[in-house]
Amino acid sequence: MANCILCSTELKFINTPTFGSGKLNDGSIVCTSCFKKINNADPKMAFKLKNHSLNDIKNLFDEKATKNEQALSRLEEIKIQIRQLNLTNSASFLGRKEINELPNILAQSEIIDNIVQGTYNNGHGILISTNRRLVFIDKGILYGLKVEDFPLDKISSIQYETGLLLGGIKIYTSGNTAKIDNIEKLSARTFSEFVRDKLSKPNNSVNNVASEVNILDQLEKLAKLKESGILSEDEFNEQKKKFLEKL
């Protein structure tokens, strides 16, 4: 009998895929466990293995390995971000299963600036603040992954309330209120104050560009008013000075 073209295991009846489904385009064969690996990586390729070469399979596995590595290094990056937040209980965050999902949930350029643990809609999870949004992530055993997004520009306000030991955070968006409960008291307060601060200073570049454009626009209008004689040279210069001070 022949051997598996990938792992060299001797092919017997018991480890040879049925109906020739393990056969490649050159007639060589893969064993059932290698066939399963191909099927996991690319079911379409496994389904029509006879159209593919050994090289196709090797490339497939390489691609898969690269993707896994990228996800892994992104996860490391995220964990470093979380450690650098210097949260008192960062070890308990890093142990949560939601953390492993973050490479798939967060954009490449998204930066975590705060986290709390709590419950939302009966699920226990983490509320993350990033440079773009708040996002509640809850990975349950039975129902899988739940992700709820609150983009910063949709949040009208954020409030906290505290009891004896635990606190809650209310996120107000247009027409909706989300309440995250059972947050450690002090964290509920620092988190919501942090987000409130962030919401109160619209320091993103989009806004700055918009106001610059607006000022230039108004200057142009002023210039037209001067041209048409409505404003005198002095009046124009005075207004112009005021506008330029705003830039």
Ligand SMILES: [Zn+2]
């Ligand atoms: Zn094999």
